[in-house]
Amino acid sequence: xxxxxxxxxxxxxxxxxxxxxxxxxxxxxxxxxxxxxxxxxxxxxxxxxxxxxxxxxxxxxxxxxxxxxxxxxxxxxxxxxxxxxxxxxxxxxxxxxxxxxxxxxxxxxxxxxxxxxxxxxxxxxxxxxxxxxxxxxxxxxxxxxxxxxxxxxxxxxxxxxxxxxxxxxxxxxxxxxxxxxxxxxxxxxxxxxxxxxxxxxxxxxxxxxxxxxxxxx
Numbered sequence: 001x002x003x004x005x006x007x008x009x010x011x012x013x014x015x016x017x018x019x020x021x022x023x024x025x026x027x028x029x030x031x032x033x034x035x036x037x038x039x040x041x042x043x044x045x046x047x048x049x050x051x052x053x054x055x056x057x058x059x060x061x062x063x064x065x066x067x068x069x070x071x072x073x074x075x076x077x078x079x080x081x082x083x084x085x086x087x088x089x090x091x092x093x094x095x096x097x098x099x100x101x102x103x104x105x106x107x108x109x110x111x112x113x114x115x116x117x118x119x120x121x122x123x124x125x126x127x128x129x130x131x132x133x134x135x136x137x138x139x140x141x142x143x144x145x146x147x148x149x150x151x152x153x154x155x156x157x158x159x160x161x162x163x164x165x166x167x168x169x170x171x172x173x174x175x176x177x178x179x180x181x182x183x184x185x186x187x188x189x190x191x192x193x194x195x196x197x198x199x200x201x202x203x204x205x206x207x208x209x210x211x212x213x214x215x216x217x
Contacts, residue, residue: 015116021201026161114126120176121176
């Protein structure tokens with residue numbers, strides 16, 4: 001059987017790697033982790049050796065190479081249909097796909113001015129054009145989806161799914177930059193932060209030796 005590999009960047013900084021990794025864990029996939037430190041000598045060539053797109057994460061499974069986080073998630077949902085990567089209800093599934101896709105392609109201001117850095121806390125940074133609008137849109141999404149959340153099912157659509165994986169780096173960004181959230185959204189953010197696989201990722205991020213200087217926005 002072909003060996004399964006997931007190529008990722010630094011756990012402290014690579015938001016897209018976090019998304020793909022959480023999805024692979026949720027799918028119950030047994031994979032070898034290949035970590036390529038970003039912004040180090042030769043890192044681009046190392047990534048290109050796995051995919052011509054030159055970006056992480058990259059999933060190698062069953063002879064295929066899948067090099068985009070959302071595509072990785074869709075593939076995993078196909079091969080692990082009982083893992084709960086998407087909600088079972090068709091309406092909820094459509095909404096989950098919409099917000100996952102919106103996260104995948106949008107929120108440029110938050111991405112630019114609040115780069116992911118899970119180890120640090122910089123409440124005085126993170127401001128910039130469009131950031132407040134992005135934050136409000138995220139709050140609106142979370143508030144709408146959390147209408148049926150319970151203590152046992154605290155995530156956007158009940159159980160942890162791909163939509164939560166897509167927003168997990170945002171949870172980290174909001175903690176790093178001290179973003180104040182409504183109570184229901186903070187409860188959700190705390191649930192994501194304490195999700196067992198998220199805790200494993202955070203512990204590994206804390207132990208990493210690499211430092212990438214963040215822009216002081």
